[in-house]
Amino acid sequence: MSTSQIRVLCIDDEARILRALKALFRDMNVHTTTDPAEAIAWASQSDVDVVVCDQRMPKMQGIEVLREIKIAHPRAMRILLTGYADLNAVLGSVNDGEVFRYISKPWDNTELRETVQLAARIARDAPVLQDKVVDEFDRETARKQVGVLVIEDDPDTQQRMREILQPHYQVRFVTSPDRALTVLEQHETGVVISETAGQHGDFTALIKSLKQYHPHIATVVVTDRANAQVAIDLINEGQVFRLLLKPLRMGSCRLSVDAAVGRYWQLKQNPAAARRYFVAPRTDAQIPSWLAGNLLQRIRLLPQRLLGMARAV
Amino acid sequence: MFELLIVIALVLAAYAGYAHWQLGRMRARAAEISAELEKVQATQSQVIHTTKLASLGQMIAGVAHEMNTPIGFVKSNVEVVRDLVGEYRTLVEKCLQGFDMMLSADLTRPQTVEPLRRALTKVRDTLAGDSRLSDASELLTDSADGLTQIANLVRNLKGFARVDRDGMDLFDLNESVESALMIAAHQLRDRIEVKRDLGVIPKIRGVASQVNQVLLNLITNASQAMGDEGTLLVASRRSGDMVEVEITDTGAGIPDDVLPRIFDPFFTTKPVGEGTGLGLSIVHKIVQTHGGSIKVRTAPKKGSTFTVSFPLDHALLRQPA
Numbered sequence: 257m258s259t260s261q262i263r264v265l266c267i268d269d270e271a272r273i274l275r276a277l278k279a280l281f282r283d284m285n286v287h288t289t290t291d292p293a294e295a296i297a298w299a300s301q302s303d304v305d306v307v308v309c310d311q312r313m314p315k316m317q318g319i320e321v322l323r324e325i326k327i328a329h330p331r332a333m334r335i336l337l338t339g340y341a342d343l344n345a346v347l348g349s350v351n352d353g354e355v356f357r358y359i360s361k362p363w364d365n366t367e368l369r370e371t372v373q374l375a376a377r378i379a380r381d382a383p384v385l386q387d388k389v390v391d392e393f394d395r396e397t398a399r400k401q402v403g404v405l406v407i408e409d410d411p412d413t414q415q416r417m418r419e420i421l422q423p424h425y426q427v428r429f430v431t432s433p434d435r436a437l438t439v440l441e442q443h444e445t446g447v448v449i450s451e452t453a454g455q456h457g458d459f460t461a462l463i464k465s466l467k468q469y470h471p472h473i474a475t476v477v478v479t480d481r482a483n484a485q486v487a488i489d490l491i492n493e494g495q496v497f498r499l500l501l502k503p504l505r506m507g508s509c510r511l512s513v514d515a516a517v518g519r520y521w522q523l524k525q526n527p528a529a530a531r532r533y534f535v536a537p538r539t540d541a542q543i544p545s546w547l548a549g550n551l552l553q554r555i556r557l558l559p560q561r562l563l564g565m566a567r568a569v
Numbered sequence: 570m571f572e573l574l575i576v577i578a579l580v581l582a583a584y585a586g587y588a589h590w591q592l593g594r595m596r597a598r599a600a601e602i603s604a605e606l607e608k609v610q611a612t613q614s615q616v617i618h619t620t621k622l623a624s625l626g627q628m629i630a631g632v633a634h635e636m637n638t639p640i641g642f643v644k645s646n647v648e649v650v651r652d653l654v655g656e657y658r659t660l661v662e663k664c665l666q667g668f669d670m671m672l673s674a675d676l677t678r679p680q681t682v683e684p685l686r687r688a689l690t691k692v693r694d695t696l697a698g699d700s701r702l703s704d705a706s707e708l709l710t711d712s713a714d715g716l717t718q719i720a721n722l723v724r725n726l727k728g729f730a731r732v733d734r735d736g737m738d739l740f741d742l743n744e745s746v747e748s749a750l751m752i753a754a755h756q757l758r759d760r761i762e763v764k765r766d767l768g769v770i771p772k773i774r775g776v777a778s779q780v781n782q783v784l785l786n787l788i789t790n791a792s793q794a795m796g797d798e799g800t801l802l803v804a805s806r807r808s809g810d811m812v813e814v815e816i817t818d819t820g821a822g823i824p825d826d827v828l829p830r831i832f833d834p835f836f837t838t839k840p841v842g843e844g845t846g847l848g849l850s851i852v853h854k855i856v857q858t859h860g861g862s863i864k865v866r867t868a869p870k871k872g873s874t875f876t877v878s879f880p881l882d883h884a885l886l887r888q889p890a
Contacts, residue, residue, distance in 0.1 A: 273642050275642070275711055279653075339638050
């Protein structure tokens with residue numbers, strides 16, 4: 257696909273940002289608007305590949321616009337471009353917008369262009385997962401077959417998760433990355449639920465490497481550390497499926513895990529769609545020493561048969 | 570009789586002893602109180618300092634956020650303009666090559682001239698129809714705009730903090746209002762409509778950075794009282810020998826049982842970790858030291874109005890109106 261075929265839609269309440277983006281993407285087919293309603297209609301009418309949207313706008317928040325576009329035109333890849341890093345926007349962009357990337361203003365031109373081009377290729381090549389609910393029979397089967405792994409070393413949270421999850425899922429609990437891999441090696445696991453950090457270090461590094469090699473595993477990250485940057489990195493480097501804040505509420509926790517099991521189940525039947533959750537290979541500098549040797553090797557070698565599919569990427 | 574005297578002497582001695590003991594105790598108590606007082610005073614100045622730091626943090630975060638948008642497009646535009654100019658230069662060079670060929674060609678031979686003319690016309694038309702220069706010029710206009718916006722933000726920030734002046738000064742309260750609104754802009758944006766009704770008012774004398782802090786504090790409180798949407802009205806006027814700023818929100822209002830305590834230090838209704846409870850007590854203290862006063866009117870679910878009054882400068886008062 258040549259760049260001139262890429263259809264990009266940009267939404268921002270600041271006309272000068274839109275003119276800058278239009279100039280930056282001048283070799284692509286760009287449509288810009290300050291009107292969220294027009295954007296939502298335009299996305300499906302013009303069959304756009306990539307949507308680049310601001311977060312804070314007077315009429316409608318960016319994540320709402322992206323959620324609407326996700327429903328109206330799921331094929332498009334969604335990118336949030338924002339000057340603000342407040343935690344609510346970040347949580348919303350994961351849980352509601354399911355964004356491909358969260359990019360901060362001021363942006364890097366080369367990086368933004370490459371991200372848009374990559375997103376456009378994926379939007380064209382990778383099939384779309386229908387957002388419709390997996391039917392009841394499928395859901396029951398999925399719950400019985402798909403393993404859910406919880407990495408959590410805080411006994412109280414673990415107890416709470418046991419209460420919420422044990423009755424409904426094939427759930428296994430571990431307290432360390434090492435034990436987590438043992439479970440992943442032995443059981444088909446579709447969902448990994450993890451803290452951002454525990455006594456054993458930064459769990460997000462594990463989540464990110466796991467996503468790089470096995471993008472079909474849906475990850476749910478639970479945190480009480482209200483750090484927007486950690487969450488942004490989890491989107492951009494880990495394509496985290498859901499981000500939940502502690503204390504965990506039964507309802508939202510069940511909904512998220514159900515959706516995660518459903519996502520894995522759909523990807524299992526349609527492995528090529530996993531490309532939509534692509535993350536760039538991690539550089540050596542990004543991998544902490546505790547993960548770099550043996551553990552990383554074990555992540556790479558996780559048996560595909562247990563993951564229920566051929567490698568999709 | 571003698572015995573009676575002895576008894577009296579003993580009683581007196583006992584009383585004197587008691588009095589002395591009592592005196593010692595009182596002295597110790599006085600020392601304790603004065604130590605306590607010193608501690609409180611130290612704590613208070615510490616608290617003012619801490620609040621100042623907190624509002625400094627808020628200020629920096631606010632302005633940084635405000636700057637991200639203009640910096641975003643200015644930075645992008647400058648890079649894009651550099652590319653556009655580079656591409657345009659290539660076109661111009663092609664055109665110049667054509668000219669050079671034309672100049673060095675033997676123009677008496679039609680078979681040389683005709684293809685050259687065609688080639689040159691083509692290059693000329695491409696150049697004439699190319700929009701890169703006008704695009705670049707438009708991007709530069711936007712960038713100049715954006716830089717002005719950034720410069721204004723920085724000027725406002727300096728005005729708010731008054732790092733260059735610390736002490737009593739004549740200053741315009743309306744400017745203070747604008748600075749505080751700019752600093753608070755990122756917490757108001759897309760949620761709260763701001764209305765201004767700023768009158769023509771004489772300058773007042775005071776420590777501008779402290780008064781700015783008062784206004785920012787009241788605006789922040791108003792914004793937090795309003796939740797997802799509301800209207801913030803900021804008005805200023807002269808009222809007799811005073812200048813007033815009125816900050817009205819359409820928020821939750823203050824409950825009757827809370828109202829008498831809002832200016833108390835450490836009193837807060839915010840969840841643990843979100844408010845220090847020092848905001849309004851500091852506001853009160855600053856207004857007081859400026860010889861001013863602060864009033865509040867509130868109605869549950871309708872909103873609150875805080876009115877801060879500052880005395881006019883004496884020098885101004887002495888001048889005939």
